[in-house]
Amino acid sequence: MKSLSKDRLWAIAVLTPSIILIGIFVYYFIGRTIYVSLTDWGNDPAQALALNPIIRWVGLQNYSELFTGFLQGRFRQELVNTLFFTVFFIVGCLGVGLGLALILDRNPKGEGLWRTIFLFPMSLSFIVTGTIWRWMLQPQGGVNQAPTLIGGQPSTFAWLSSNDSALKFDWNNLPLITASVVGAVLIVVAVRAVGAGDRVRAIVAAVCAALLIVWAIFVGPNVKLLAAPELHGFNFAMIGIIIAAVWQMSGYTMALYLAGLRGIPEELREAAKVDGARDAQMYRFVIFPLLSPITLSAMIILGHISLKIFDLVYAMAGPDNIAASVPALNMYLTSFRQNQFALGAAIGTILLILVAFVIVPYLANQFKTEEGHS
DSSP states (O other): OHHHHHHHHHHHHHHHHHHHHHIIIIIIHHHHHHHHHTBOTTTSHHHHTOSSOOOOBOTTHHHHHHHHOTTOHHHHHHHHHHHHHHHHHHHHHHHHHHHHHHHHTTOOTTHHHHHHHHHGGGGSOHHHHHHHHHHHTOTTSGGGGGGGGGTOOOOOOOTTTOOOEEEEEEGGGHHHHHHHHHHHHHHHHHHHHHHHTOHHHHHHHHHHHHHHHHHHHHTGGGOOSSSSOOEEEEETTHHHHHHHHHHHHHHHHHHHHHHHHHTSOHHHHHHHHHTTOOHHHHIIIIIHHHTHHHHHHHHHHHHHHHHTOOHHHHHHHOTTOGGGOOHHHHHHHHHHTSOOHHHHHHHHHHHHHHHHHHHHHHHHHHHHHHHHHO
8 A cells, every 4th residue: 555655656746747837838828828819919019019018808809800800801711721721631641641551551562662652751841841842833843844844835833822712602601601511410410329329419419400400591691790792712822732731641641541451350351252242342341441440540630730730831832822821820920920919819719729629529539438448
């Protein structure tokens, strides 16, 4: 008993400094940022860098300004850029990584060399990757000159400065779109809960989905965030950044999938073949379902990276390219170039909330799984 008590004391002594440092430099500063976002610090240029600035509590005014203010169209486009970047980045990394893992799983000649080559981009920083790809995507050189190698005309595509866009929508329709998407997700949750026999979850999800559908039909069309239409969409300037990001991180997903493939018992493959399954059927019904936990983990990590991406965009497109900007870059410029600390803190808090939407459900599911195993 004394030994156990001594071990606990040693554990407390070792962990306490880390807990204190994390409490100060993580959670205190998160709380401080949220507090600053609810003030007007920096809205008055004369008070921004004063020794004792006069700071007033303004509640959610900064958040309202970001989503509905006339001058914050850049931030709204950045949110849309982040949404499209996240989707294409995750899909690209998962698709390329899985394809490379399937190739290497067949033990090709020189597998070790190919694995090293595919993993190499991951060892680079986003700044290095961004600099390399910025050179390659220059309008007058690099990739645009590739057609001349086979006698063609050079391309004129503006990789990082294009103002053309697709999939446009009016920002005023954002509440309606959000309600529709959340309602569809809740319907899927309700159906899956019915299949799993969880009646309580199915009823709650179905009721919430029904309320959202009613709101979307009768209230949503009348909600206007702005006085005039404001179109946002997928800007083509993001294509080059997405390609560079997928190039760097697809090796990571390849390593995850390859480890998962190598961990599948050979007996399962042989049993599937004995049952008459072809290669496509074996992958669809045996291998891919076993890789689903790896896919979920990769999506969480890649989603976390994409939501707070900063250095790659800064290196490739620069700080003032609105077409290819992201919220983290805007947060930096707003806080340290314009000295609007409260508005910058509000952008940072929104990023924190977006990341929490990705991380918290995953962690909750992991804790629930661990408790079930214990």
